[in-house]
Amino acid sequence: MNLLEIEGLKLNIGAAEILHDVSLDVKRGEITAVIGESGSGKSMTAYCVNQLLPRGAVAAGHLRFDGQDMLGLDEAALCRIRGRDIGMVFQEPMSALNPVQTIGAQVAETVLIHRAAGKAEAMAIARETLNRVGLPEAAFPLGRYPHELSGGQRQRVVIAMAIALRPRLLIADEPTTALDVTTQAQILTLLKRLVAEDGMGLLLISHDLGVVADVADRIVIMRKGAVVEQGSREEIFAHMRHPYTRMLFEASSHVPARRAGAKDVPILEVRGLVRDYTLPKASFFGHAPKFRAVSGVSFALKKGESLGLVGESGCGKSTLTRAILGLEAAQGGSILINGQEVRAGHLVPRHLRRNMQVVFQDPYGSFNPRHKVARLVAEPFHLLDDAPKGAARSEAVVMALEAVGMVAADADKYIHEFSGGQRQRIAIARALIIRPELIILDEAVSALDVSIRAQILDLLAALSERFGLSYLFISHDLSVVRAITDRVLVMRAGEIVEEGLTEEVFNNPTHPYTRALIDAAPKLEELMQ
Amino acid sequence: MKALLKMPGFAIGFIMAFAFVLAALISFFWLPYAVDGVDIANKMQAPSWSNWFGTDQYGRDILSMIMMGGRTSIAVAIVAVGIGVGLGVPLGLAAAARKGGLLDEIIMRGNDLIFAFPALLIAILITAVLGASALNAIIAIGIFNIPVFARLSRGAALSLWTRDFVLAARVAGKGRVRISFEHILPNITNLLIVQGTIQFSLGILAEAALSYIGLGAQPPIPSWGRMLADSQTLVSLAPHLALFPGAAIVLTVLGLNLMGDALRDHFDPKTRRERQ
Numbered sequence: 001m002n003l004l005e006i007e008g009l010k011l012n013i014g015a016a017e018i019l020h021d022v023s024l025d026v027k028r029g030e031i032t033a034v035i036g037e038s039g040s041g042k043s044m045t046a047y048c049v050n051q052l053l054p055r056g057a058v059a060a061g062h063l064r065f066d067g068q069d070m071l072g073l074d075e076a077a078l079c080r081i082r083g084r085d086i087g088m089v090f091q092e093p094m095s096a097l098n099p100v101q102t103i104g105a106q107v108a109e110t111v112l113i114h115r116a117a118g119k120a121e122a123m124a125i126a127r128e129t130l131n132r133v134g135l136p137e138a139a140f141p142l143g144r145y146p147h148e149l150s151g152g153q154r155q156r157v158v159i160a161m162a163i164a165l166r167p168r169l170l171i172a173d174e175p176t177t178a179l180d181v182t183t184q185a186q187i188l189t190l191l192k193r194l195v196a197e198d199g200m201g202l203l204l205i206s207h208d209l210g211v212v213a214d215v216a217d218r219i220v221i222m223r224k225g226a227v228v229e230q231g232s233r234e235e236i237f238a239h240m241r242h243p244y245t246r247m248l249f250e251a252s253s254h255v256p257a258r259r260a261g262a263k264d265v266p267i268l269e270v271r272g273l274v275r276d277y278t279l280p281k282a283s284f285f286g287h288a289p290k291f292r293a294v295s296g297v298s299f300a301l302k303k304g305e306s307l308g309l310v311g312e313s314g315c316g317k318s319t320l321t322r323a324i325l326g327l328e329a330a331q332g333g334s335i336l337i338n339g340q341e342v343r344a345g346h347l348v349p350r351h352l353r354r355n356m357q358v359v360f361q362d363p364y365g366s367f368n369p370r371h372k373v374a375r376l377v378a379e380p381f382h383l384l385d386d387a388p389k390g391a392a393r394s395e396a397v398v399m400a401l402e403a404v405g406m407v408a409a410d411a412d413k414y415i416h417e418f419s420g421g422q423r424q425r426i427a428i429a430r431a432l433i434i435r436p437e438l439i440i441l442d443e444a445v446s447a448l449d450v451s452i453r454a455q456i457l458d459l460l461a462a463l464s465e466r467f468g469l470s471y472l473f474i475s476h477d478l479s480v481v482r483a484i485t486d487r488v489l490v491m492r493a494g495e496i497v498e499e500g501l502t503e504e505v506f507n508n509p510t511h512p513y514t515r516a517l518i519d520a521a522p523k524l525e526e527l528m529q
Numbered sequence: 530m531k532a533l534l535k536m537p538g539f540a541i542g543f544i545m546a547f548a549f550v551l552a553a554l555i556s557f558f559w560l561p562y563a564v565d566g567v568d569i570a571n572k573m574q575a576p577s578w579s580n581w582f583g584t585d586q587y588g589r590d591i592l593s594m595i596m597m598g599g600r601t602s603i604a605v606a607i608v609a610v611g612i613g614v615g616l617g618v619p620l621g622l623a624a625a626a627r628k629g630g631l632l633d634e635i636i637m638r639g640n641d642l643i644f645a646f647p648a649l650l651i652a653i654l655i656t657a658v659l660g661a662s663a664l665n666a667i668i669a670i671g672i673f674n675i676p677v678f679a680r681l682s683r684g685a686a687l688s689l690w691t692r693d694f695v696l697a698a699r700v701a702g703k704g705r706v707r708i709s710f711e712h713i714l715p716n717i718t719n720l721l722i723v724q725g726t727i728q729f730s731l732g733i734l735a736e737a738a739l740s741y742i743g744l745g746a747q748p749p750i751p752s753w754g755r756m757l758a759d760s761q762t763l764v765s766l767a768p769h770l771a772l773f774p775g776a777a778i779v780l781t782v783l784g785l786n787l788m789g790d791a792l793r794d795h796f797d798p799k800t801r802r803e804r805q
Contacts, residue, residue, distance in 0.1 A: 357700065
């Protein structure tokens with residue numbers, strides 16, 4: 001008998017059937033990974049297991065946990081099981097922890113809720129569990145608060161909460177999606193170790209094949225509420241019977257066809273750029289301390305070139321972008337756009353900003369929900385002195401939309417009527433409309449599903465060729481940067497530590513940090529071979 | 530407007546509130562009885578065919594009084610909310626656009642200053658200095674609406690300023706003022722409408738309170754608040770004296786709140802498309 005047996009599971013929310021005949025097993029001491037794009041029902045399947053379903057959801061079928069039928073249990077019985085026998089790790093370690101409670105209290109809470117121990121003993125268990133997840137007492141006493149920890153450390157606390165009572169099953173819903181690559185690798189190693197030590201089953205939910213490929217024993221691939229293929233990792237990788245599985249693998253390592261068309265003229269040059277932030281004063285008198293987010297960064301971006309900027313969160317890449325875009329003034333160095341210099345202390349003037357546009361990461365937050373697409377796309381016309389009006393303006397909007405594969409009728413819709421991938425196309429249309437020479441792509445494909453990501457990368461490659469665009473491609477995702485850029489910069493703590501042709505840097509990294517980044521990144525291609 | 534009236538909440542609210550507004554407007558041209566005459570022989574009559582809402586302690590027709598009084602109550606509340614929105618919202622938006630700057634500090638500390646005084650006490654002070662009248666009641670109530678709207682719009686605007694679409698507008702070269710009105714304001718209108726209806730009802734109640742202590746509209750101009758206050762001592766003898774002005778206040782406030790809720794849904798493009 002397997003630890004978790006799901007057979008013919010159906011889930012209805014109102015009239016909509018969310019899951020259709022989902023069947024999968026989780027064995028003791030094994031990691032079963034459920035992979036799917038958004039809307040595939042992978043999270044809902046996980047939430048069915050401990051019955052944390054939204055209002056109005058009705059589950060039917062067989063769902064046996066250790067031989068016990070979970071669908072037939074009442075709320076009180078479920079509460080006894082949740083936390084004690086089934087632990088759960090969430091995606092966002094920021095919101096999964098209570099900011100006003102110490103980490104010790106939060107880990108001990110799981111123990112106290114199930115009356116498994118007295119207060120002193122619960123604290124002892126909390127201590128031991130935190131040690132197990134790699135937060136030793138010397139550096140992480142129980143009295144620490146969540147805000148004193150980094151993202152990866154917080155996720156370790158969340159894991160400690162989930163495993164404090166040594167549950168038989170652990171459900172992890174996108175546990176590393178919000179984390180940097182190097183942290184991601186550490187958390188996956190930790191989860192793997194805990195599964196081996198405790199002999200518990202792990203149901204790992206992810207959208208990223210690369211992430212789970214290293215750790216999973218079994219892989220379940222879901223699409224639109226149904227399982228399309230499942231089997232042991234070796235089987236899946238060797239055969240890939242279902243076309244969707246193949247498509248998913250191909251899209252994950254998709255490299256768009258590009259012709260290197262870089263001219264030897266720089267469109268953007270950054271010379272010794274410095275960005276300081278003023279921190280709050282420590283005392284009423286005295287000077288406010290400064291934090292140097294970007295310190296002496298220099299690079300050049302040629303016309304028609306695609307330049308990657310890689311770095312983990314907090315390395316200063318967004319700050320650098322803001323200075324280039326003219327949103328904030330630099331404290332030192334200068335920025336040259338088409339050879340015209342903008343010195344420190346000055347914002348990039350309007351006539352130079354016309355040459356640049358930007359596409360942001362979040363396809364949901366980057367549009368004003370109150371305006372129609374036509375108005376949203378036409379917004380950068382504000383930078384032109386002789387912006388087209390009336391019919392010429394609508395024509396320009398339609399042309400921009402068609403260039404990114406949308407249709408003219410979309411101009412009259414509101415942004416919420418589009419999917420994430422379509423929104424990102426509209427964001428690119430907005431960037432294109434004033435025909436800039438340089439587009440800054442700030443994690444522009446990071447929030448998209450792999451199949452959509454592949455399409456957007458193809459689109460970007462095609463547009464670059466058609467309009468002679470240069471890209472500054474900012475991302476934490478190394479495989480994407482490798483696929484779309486000619487040269488790459490590696491940034492760490494406000495400085496550029498390595499620079500070179502993309503293939504050279506990836507094949508022979510010279511800086512130890514670059515090596516660490518590349519080693520930590522999931523490598524799908526190697527596993528497929 | 531047609532689409533709005535199809536929403537039951539808006540239709541009911543609109544009918545309730547509009548009935549009183551219409552009655553107040555009609556009072557400019559026609560009243561069932563004059564309200565400035567005293568008819569002691571007919572005092573405190575119960576509702577009848579000749580006097581639908583009965584008569585008060587001076588024999589005046591209560592229906593006519595409510596129609597006349599509606600003018601004062603509604604006008605005071607509307608203008609007071611107008612002052613609050615008209616001054617408070619731009620101040621709040623300006624403070625948010627210059628967050629952490631000197632302007633933000635000045636505006637927000639000014640707000641704190643107004644909040645630090647008890648509203649009614651200042652209203653009494655203003656009317657004591659400027660004299661008791663409906664106009665001064667409007668000023669007094671309006672001043673206290675300013676910080677309410679300033680704080681609300683600053684708080685809502687601050688969270689919008691961190692959004693990517695505002696960043697996109699900045700990349701497009703738009704200035705702070707333009708972004709505030711083009712991008713921030715449309716996204717906080719629903720909050721403002723809901724707060725507006727709350728402040729409107731508070732305005733009607735505040736006018737009633739000021740009239741009650743004799744600092745609002747002066748006799749013989751009737752107002753719902755003063756009618757309610759005047760009926761206080763007679764309520765056990767003739768409950769209709771309090772019932773009708775009280776009902777007028779409650780129904781107008783309720784109707785406006787229903788309208789406000791419907792308007793908020795209407796302004797939200799998400800729910801608008803779903804209805805179509």
